[in-house]
Amino acid sequence: MTAPTSATATGSGPGGGPLVIRLAGVGRTFAGPPPVTALHPSDLEIRRGEYVAVTGPSGSGKSTLLHLLGLLDTPSTGSYELDGIDTAGLGDRDRSTLRGQRIGFVFQSFHLLAHRTAEENVLLAQLYNRTPRARRRAAAREALARVGLAHRTRALPGTLSGGERQRVAIARALVNGPSLLLCDEPTGNLDSANAEAVLTRFDDLHAQGHTLVVITHDPAVAARAERSVRIGDGRLREPGRPAVDG
Amino acid sequence: MARSVLPGPASRLGLRDLVAEALSGTLQRPGRTALTMLGTVLGIGAFVAVLGLTATASGQIGERFDLTRATTVTAGDHPSGDGLPPGVEPPTSFPPDTDARLARIDGVRAGGLWWPVPGAPPLAATPTGPDAGQGLALLAATPGAVAAMEPTMVAGVPLDPYVQESRQPVALLSSAAAERLGVSRLDAQPAVFVAGIPYTVIGVYSEVRRQPGALPGVIVPASTALERFGSPPPGGERGTQALVATRVGAAGAVARQLPLALRPDAPEAFTVVPPPDPHGLRDGVASDLTGLFLALAAICLLVGAVGIANTTLVAVLERTEEIGLRRSLGARSRHVAGQFLTESTALGTLGGLIGTGLGVVTVLAVAAARDWTAVLQPAATLPAPLIGSVVGLLAGLYPALRAARTDPLKALRSG
Incomplete structure (x- = not known):
């Protein structure tokens, strides 16, 4: 890899864990006219077990980074390795497979299917990744139990509080044992009490060794992470590290 | 991919x-x-x-439209009275050799003429006995018409060309008529009396496939009836009718050919009724x-x-x-x-x-x-x-x- 290595993260993370995310000179430009550079070429490394917050004001390029990390978008430049797999040049089939098996998404607006129970919403995550049918229900219940919702498996989203809904979404993200939990403003739609409950879950998951990337504009949320990356005007900066410029 | x-x-x-x-x-x-x-x-x-x-x-x-109806063609007669003096009825349009002409049409199994005997002469079991003919049809028919009726014979034989040609005084009885007239067995050559004249009973039938008007009834040869009771009125219900039994599927063609086969000179004299075409x-x-x-x-x-x-x-x-x-x-x-x-x-x-x-x-x-x-x-x-x-x-x-x-x-x- 010939990309700049000046911003490789090794210091604050738990040292020798394998790399989950490795961005090398990754940038994203949207075709014009005029062309818009949403993310300047940036480097970022995240190791297994890290809890990283990506902060920045709206329009700073946070969403672009989230979509690139989540394989929902492809970088214009640079290379992105997920679990050591170079994602450049992968087709829809492989990108979908990686998304389904290695990334758990948590969205600001939960994205639960309103007509399905909490358990059925979690089951949905196992639909596309070859989980044997017989194992799905037990796995879904276990995931719900891990977010403290073992008693609400049959509840419809409409009967759940916002915090409970987000916990169902977290259970859905966890159920396939992903390498990475990618959270987009996970507390953005929650009041402070519910937000706190969700953040506590994140602390627990971090303690259990999960890798979390939380994208937020809320400094209080970012403060819970062990490592913070700032993004502004499409440039990634990590406090205490030299700025990365393309 | x-x-x-x-x-x-x-x-x-x-x-x-x-x-x-x-x-x-x-x-x-x-x-x-x-x-x-x-x-x-x-x-x-x-x-x-x-x-x-x-x-x-x-x-x-x-x-x-069952099989029998689909294989039955009937024809009526409406003779032209042109050129005849008033009061003189025109003769029937059917030629004397109708049976033979019908038989020559391709697809015809049997065919002939019949008519109700005019004048309703009395029917009796003895020469001077009471009229037992109430409710019985007295029909004149050619052998071809009888064959086309396809009677089910319970005794004796139907009419044959010989009795027609020789104008024999014979009769066919339906089983109901035989019972009414006291005819039980044919080996003694019993007779029934029509207008006081004996007719030897040569056959008894129980059913007819065509022309159910012959039940219950008595059938005498057309030639005998013509000689003794005269011509039927031309045309109409009491006039001469042709009855034709055809092979399956041939009825339409037979109906079309019939008038020309009978009267090449005056095919319009006949009203032919073919069976309704189911197809x-x-x-x-x-x-x-x-x-x-x-x-x-x-x-x-x-x-x-x-x-x-x-x-x-x-x-x-x-x-x-x-x-x-x-x-x-x-x-x-x-x-x-x-x-x-x-x-x-x-x-x-x-x-x-x-x-x-x-x-x-x-x-x-x-x-x-x-x-x-x-x-x-x-x-x-x-x-x-x-x-x-x-x-x-x-x-x-x-x-x-x-x-x-x-x-x-x-x-x-x-x-």
Whole structure:
């Protein structure tokens, strides 16, 4: 890899864990006219077990980074390795497979299917990744139990509080044992009490060794992470590290 | 397709999961599903009902026109009185050798002339006995006409050409007439008396296939009747009639040829009554009603398809967020397309099943109300739900394409 290595993260993370995310000179430009550079070429490394917050004001390029990390978008430049797999040049089939098996998404607006129970919403995550049918229900219940919702498996989203809904979404993200939990403003739609409950879950998951990337504009949320990356005007900066410029 | 470069299996969506997801999507909104299916239900229902009713009605026509009727041709006489002085009745138009001329027509099994004996002469068991002829028909008939009646002989023989030519005083009795006239056995050559003159009974019949007017009755040779009772009035119900038994399927041709075969010089003297053509009736029903209703059914199906396409498209637009979510959970674009395609196909199939059921019920109800035998052709009924599936599948193509092209980014942002 010939990309700049000046911003490789090794210091604050738990040292020798394998790399989950490795961005090398990754940038994203949207075709014009005029062309818009949403993310300047940036480097970022995240190791297994890290809890990283990506902060920045709206329009700073946070969403672009989230979509690139989540394989929902492809970088214009640079290379992105997920679990050591170079994602450049992968087709829809492989990108979908990686998304389904290695990334758990948590969205600001939960994205639960309103007509399905909490358990059925979690089951949905196992639909596309070859989980044997017989194992799905037990796995879904276990995931719900891990977010403290073992008693609400049959509840419809409409009967759940916002915090409970987000916990169902977290259970859905966890159920396939992903390498990475990618959270987009996970507390953005929650009041402070519910937000706190969700953040506590994140602390627990971090303690259990999960890798979390939380994208937020809320400094209080970012403060819970062990490592913070700032993004502004499409440039990634990590406090205490030299700025990365393309 | 690019080969996977990843270790381990790729994303997939099992058939069972696909169908379960599609059904779940369909059944979530039962009201909308029902309305969406309506067009397909009506179209398939109309299709099944029209074909079923056509088959049922055709079966009815087939039953009504049985084999005997289909092989019977009758002809009446309306002789021209032109050139005759007033008060003088014209002679019958039938030639004397009618039996032979009829027999020469291709397709004729037997044929001849008959008429009610004019003057209603008294019938009696003894020369001076009381008239026992009340309610008995006294018919004059040629041997060909008797053969065309196809009587079931319980004793003796029917008329033969000899008794006709030699004007024998003989008679055929129906079994009811024989009982009334006290004739029980033929070996003693019993006689019945018509206007006081003895006629030897040569045969007794129980049934006739044609000309049920001969039951109960007495038949005497046409030649004998002509000699003793004179000519029948020309034309009309009491006039001379031709009765022809044809081979199956030949009745139409025989009816067309009959006037020319009898009177090449005056074919217009006869009124020929061929049996109603069952094929013609069936074809008439098929061409008029069936064509119209099948066109309506096709329009219903088209409307149904548009309805399903519209609803599925609306569903795709409504569920953009769900599409994005599924993509984030590892669904490939083809999985998303497959799901919506399966949903529209399920809608069409369900509509087809319900429509087929309604169509069958309609056919059964109409048949029951009319006392008909319901006829449902498996070839038209069983594939009907599949037509619904095809309609649903076609209707879902465009919406599924739209779903597959939905950008997961935008979809997830819309929440």
